Amino acid sequence: MQELDQVFVNAKGWLLSLFPIGLRPWVSIAVSVGVIAAIAPFIMMYLTWLERKIIARMQNRFGPTRVGVYGLLQPISDGIKMLIKEDIVPRGADPLLHILAPILSLAPAILLFAVMPFGRNMIAADLNVGLLYLFAISSISSYSIFMGGWASRSKFSILGAMRGVAQIISYEVPGVLSVVAVIMITGTLSMVGIVEAQADQWFVFTPWGIVGCLMFFLSGVAEVNRTPFDMPEAESELVGGFHTEYSGMKFALWYMAEFLESFAICAFTTTLFLGGWQGPAVPFWVLGLLLAVIVATGTKLPAPIRSVGAAAMLGAAVLWRTQVIPSWAWFLAKTYALVFVLVWLRGTFPRLRVDQLMGLAWKFFLPLGLVNIVAAGIWWSLRETPWFGWIASAVVLALSAWALVLANKPEPLQPRTYIYAD
Amino acid sequence: MNSQTHPIETELLEVSLGPQHPSTHGVFRMNATLDGETIVKLKPVMGYLHRNHEQIGEGITYIASFPFTDRLDYFCAMSNNFGLALAIEKLGGIAVSERGEYLRVIMAELTRLINHTAVTGFLLNDMGAFGTPLLYAFREREKILDLFEAASGSRMMCNYVRPGGVREDVPEAWLERAEKLVDGYPAFLDEFEKLLTENEIIRQRCQHVGILPKELAINASATGPLLRASGVDYDIRKVDGYSIYSRFNFRVPLGTVGDVYDRYYVRILEMRESVKILQQALKEIPTGAAISPKGLAMVKAPRTFRPPKGEAYGRIESPKGELGFYLVSDGTPQPYRYHIRAPSFVNLTILEDMCLGHKVADVIIILGSIDIVMGEVDR
Numbered sequence: 001m002q003e004l005d006q007v008f009v010n011a012k013g014w015l016l017s018l019f020p021i022g023l024r025p026w027v028s029i030a031v032s033v034g035v036i037a038a039i040a041p042f043i044m045m046y047l048t049w050l051e052r053k054i055i056a057r058m059q060n061r062f063g064p065t066r067v068g069v070y071g072l073l074q075p076i077s078d079g080i081k082m083l084i085k086e087d088i089v090p091r092g093a094d095p096l097l098h099i100l101a102p103i104l105s106l107a108p109a110i111l112l113f114a115v116m117p118f119g120r121n122m123i124a125a126d127l128n129v130g131l132l133y134l135f136a137i138s139s140i141s142s143y144s145i146f147m148g149g150w151a152s153r154s155k156f157s158i159l160g161a162m163r164g165v166a167q168i169i170s171y172e173v174p175g176v177l178s179v180v181a182v183i184m185i186t187g188t189l190s191m192v193g194i195v196e197a198q199a200d201q202w203f204v205f206t207p208w209g210i211v212g213c214l215m216f217f218l219s220g221v222a223e224v225n226r227t228p229f230d231m232p233e234a235e236s237e238l239v240g241g242f243h244t245e246y247s248g249m250k251f252a253l254w255y256m257a258e259f260l261e262s263f264a265i266c267a268f269t270t271t272l273f274l275g276g277w278q279g280p281a282v283p284f285w286v287l288g289l290l291l292a293v294i295v296a297t298g299t300k301l302p303a304p305i306r307s308v309g310a311a312a313m314l315g316a317a318v319l320w321r322t323q324v325i326p327s328w329a330w331f332l333a334k335t336y337a338l339v340f341v342l343v344w345l346r347g348t349f350p351r352l353r354v355d356q357l358m359g360l361a362w363k364f365f366l367p368l369g370l371v372n373i374v375a376a377g378i379w380w381s382l383r384e385t386p387w388f389g390w391i392a393s394a395v396v397l398a399l400s401a402w403a404l405v406l407a408n409k410p411e412p413l414q415p416r417t418y419i420y421a422d
Numbered sequence: 423m424n425s426q427t428h429p430i431e432t433e434l435l436e437v438s439l440g441p442q443h444p445s446t447h448g449v450f451r452m453n454a455t456l457d458g459e460t461i462v463k464l465k466p467v468m469g470y471l472h473r474n475h476e477q478i479g480e481g482i483t484y485i486a487s488f489p490f491t492d493r494l495d496y497f498c499a500m501s502n503n504f505g506l507a508l509a510i511e512k513l514g515g516i517a518v519s520e521r522g523e524y525l526r527v528i529m530a531e532l533t534r535l536i537n538h539t540a541v542t543g544f545l546l547n548d549m550g551a552f553g554t555p556l557l558y559a560f561r562e563r564e565k566i567l568d569l570f571e572a573a574s575g576s577r578m579m580c581n582y583v584r585p586g587g588v589r590e591d592v593p594e595a596w597l598e599r600a601e602k603l604v605d606g607y608p609a610f611l612d613e614f615e616k617l618l619t620e621n622e623i624i625r626q627r628c629q630h631v632g633i634l635p636k637e638l639a640i641n642a643s644a645t646g647p648l649l650r651a652s653g654v655d656y657d658i659r660k661v662d663g664y665s666i667y668s669r670f671n672f673r674v675p676l677g678t679v680g681d682v683y684d685r686y687y688v689r690i691l692e693m694r695e696s697v698k699i700l701q702q703a704l705k706e707i708p709t710g711a712a713i714s715p716k717g718l719a720m721v722k723a724p725r726t727f728r729p730p731k732g733e734a735y736g737r738i739e740s741p742k743g744e745l746g747f748y749l750v751s752d753g754t755p756q757p758y759r760y761h762i763r764a765p766s767f768v769n770l771t772i773l774e775d776m777c778l779g780h781k782v783a784d785v786i787i788i789l790g791s792i793d794i795v796m797g798e799v800d801r
Binding site for chain 2: 061163237239346347349351353354417421
């Protein structure tokens with residue numbers, strides 16, 4: 001079943017074989033760039049569709065249904081609408097910066113795709129400093145946000161830009177700290193190296209891994225300005241924050257950047273902590289067989305469901321055992337599961353306040369990140385006796401997290417009493 | 423290096439929140455002066471929706487003002503009608519039919535359910551939740567609006583209550599429908615509360631934000647849930663005992679701190695009490711005419727209604743506070759003076775005191791917790 005796994009890699013190899021040897025490196029670059037440039041807008045468009053559909057279901061609505069089956073053409077119609085809208089530059093704004101800002105925000109979002117390992121051998125550039133590249137590129141967005149806010153010459157934009165920069169800078173620190181543990185354990189900054197190091201065990205199944213995973217993911221959510229950390233946009237307070245004064249395609253570019261970055265955050269969380277394109281090392285096919293037996297013998301279920309369910313479980317177990325599921329399917333499945341979590345957060349949580357957000361970064365995430373590095377060290381030094389190392393680092397993390405929660409517990413969170421006058 | 427320290431010079435930023443703003447609940451404007459994100463001065467600016475309601479009311483018959491009152495607080499058309507009807511009855515000495523009284527109370531309490539559910543949803547929207555609580559609230563609101571439509575023919579602009587009773591009796595099986603809805607309401611409230619009450623983010627955002635001290639609340643003549651959340655026991659249904667409220671068994675929930683969270687929770691508790699009132703009213707409602715003969719005569723021929731010279735003030739506990747209608751008669755079919763005491767307007771005047779020292783984000787939710795409707799503020 002190697003063919004399916006490597007289908008995209010082989011296709012590229014075939015394409016390259018059509019060209020003379022001297023040209024091949026250049027063609028290879030061009031093909032990678034072309035593929036990323038083609039799929040990035042596609043991913044963004046269908047992320048908007050997914051988000052609208054999922055949130056709609058959470059709110060007892062249907063979401064887009066009118067354009068195409070299940071509203072599948074809605075993103076295209078939105079895109080056309082954005083293109084034909086009037087492009088308004090406010091009076092007094094700096095027109096050059098005003099147009100540069102959304103472009104500067106979109107470019108790094110697409111650049112992030114270069115080090116995204118979509119599958120086995122499916123990475124555009126396997127840099128040996130991949131992680132460094134990730135953080136270097138993703139922090140450019142703070143410039144673009146401030147540029148956009150400043151150039152708009154609007155007070156809401158300035159406020160949003162100020163919040164945005166403060167937030168992105170603050171959350172970069174815990175974001176980087178959470179990854180230090182991964183670098184320590186794997187000894188590499190290369191994305192491919194990190195994924196391959198997780199062949200036996202996804203890092204999320206270690207104590208430091210789960211903490212790091214949550215910290216990285218939440219810092220990422222904060223960096224791409226999504227609820228509950230969408231302070232720079234804060235629709236109900238600042239109208240649109242830094243993009244208040246943007247319309248038409250420029251606005252669409254901001255949105256595109258935001259959605260691509262959220263996708264990238266999910267993809268990199270998958271890569272760093274959830275095993276990337278690796279399937280689970282745990283023999284889950286045993287679980288599949290077990291489920292098949294349970295479903296088949298369940299007397300309360302009607303016969304058709306029993307047979308179909310058992311067959312499905314059996315099929316899943318066989319698929320799993322024979323490892324027929326291609327690596328890119330694993331990667332996309334995990335990434336989209338995280339995207340769902342992102343949308344879920346947006347659908348359920350109200351927004352934090354600016355000071356509370358900063359408090360979370362500096363008073364909770366930062367110390368916990370430092371402790372996490374120590375915990376990873378303990379785990380690593382006790383790797384001869386895995387269970388002991390596991391428990392020791394878990395205890396260290398749990399104690400420090402508990403202490404931090406106690407230290408940061410705000411005073412007002414006491415239970416309230418209400419009296420009745422009769 | 424110079425050892426002297428220079429304080430960083432900062433400037434205050436004046437921001438005009440509104441009149442076109444997603445969460446000022448209409449065309450309301452706050453001229454806020456910010457130091458960074460902190461509010462140092464805030465001036466409410468009103469009048470963008472002024473439409474001369476009182477002046478118009480002085481040129482038309484008493485009863486012709488009813489459709490206009492629907493547009494005051496467009497969430498609570500039924501209770502607005504109720505207030506004006508009370509004032510006219512006092513002025514003209516009109517008796518109310520027994521069934522009419524019950525129907526009015528039922529409508530007014532259903533309106534309270536609508537208003538409090540919706541305002542909680544809007545409050546969460548102001549807090550940044552992406553519409554989910556609001557849509558849950560609106561799902562329940564639609565069911566009540568269906569009832570209103572069946573009774574009055576209109577979902578929001580009901581124009582239903584008349585001096586002496588209500589315009590017409592409710593259709594067949596309406597009371598059973600209402601009873602079913604009311605009995606199901608506590609389950610919805612439980613679901614709603616599960617989502618919100620213990621939510622850590624909500625508690626952090628709402629608790630100890632926008633505290634309104636008891637004395638200030640009284641001095642500023644705040645009314646409604648805003649006042650009761652500050653711990654003042656003042657509910658016109660109890661104090662004044664207008665209509666037939668004294669027949670029902672219900673309690674008045676009071677807050678202790680007077681912050682946004684208390685206002686939210688007092689509203690939830692008030693809804694539970696409203697459900698109790700509704701259950702009692704729906705059980706006890708008598709049969710008979712929905713409007714008294716004198717009221718009917720007035721409705722049929724509005725220009726024959728010439729109340730004696732004098733004045734009357736009819737007030738109700740509307741969901742937002744004390745809604746009062748002040749009428750002065752000079753013996754003609756039109757009122758000489760027609761004035762409305764709008765709870766939203768009066769409650770809004772203490773906005774600055776609640777907001778000073780808080781962040782921009784807090785101002786939005788404090789405004790949301792006051793519960794204003796611009797139609798009523800500007801009239």
